[in-house]
Amino acid sequence: MKKLIITSLFILAIVIGCKTNTNSNNTKKLTLKFEAKSGSNVAGTATFVEKDGEVTLEAHFTGLTPGIHAIHIHEKSDCSAADGTSTGGHWNPTFKNHGKWGVGQYHKGDIGNFIADKNGNGSIKFTTDEWNIGSGDPTKDILNHGIIVHQGADDFTTQPTGNAGGRVACTGIIK
């Protein structure tokens, strides 16, 4: 009987070991679709890919006004309000000041600015090891928050919003 238990534990260890290896080789991917807010005609998609401890966000938009737009991760995944305010403020699990990513203090949701061309098309790509997809670590896990695209630019100074104007597109970061 004792030998059987030891054999069972050994097999269990192998199974767990294999599962762990498989998971570490997996890339996690989320594809999200934005909805227009505040009467805008903005459409867009975002993908988050987690690989080797880093998450890459790639997002593409149409229907923007030409010029600079802020994009942030906000606290909640709820895009139900017509003006997008149901997503709350910026995702800030480390209780820092609003700012520019990598410079002084910044929120974990402070992605920054991107440019829309004269046709209203814009895209942004952003990679960080300060996020992950689904670890449950509240300071890193992007799941169940939301993404907002703003009408204007983030000035990286005004607290706690960056004074980026209205919310023209929204998506929840949900599986």
Ligand SMILES: [Cu+2]
């Ligand atoms: Cu924002």
Ligand SMILES: [Zn+2]
């Ligand atoms: Zn912020």
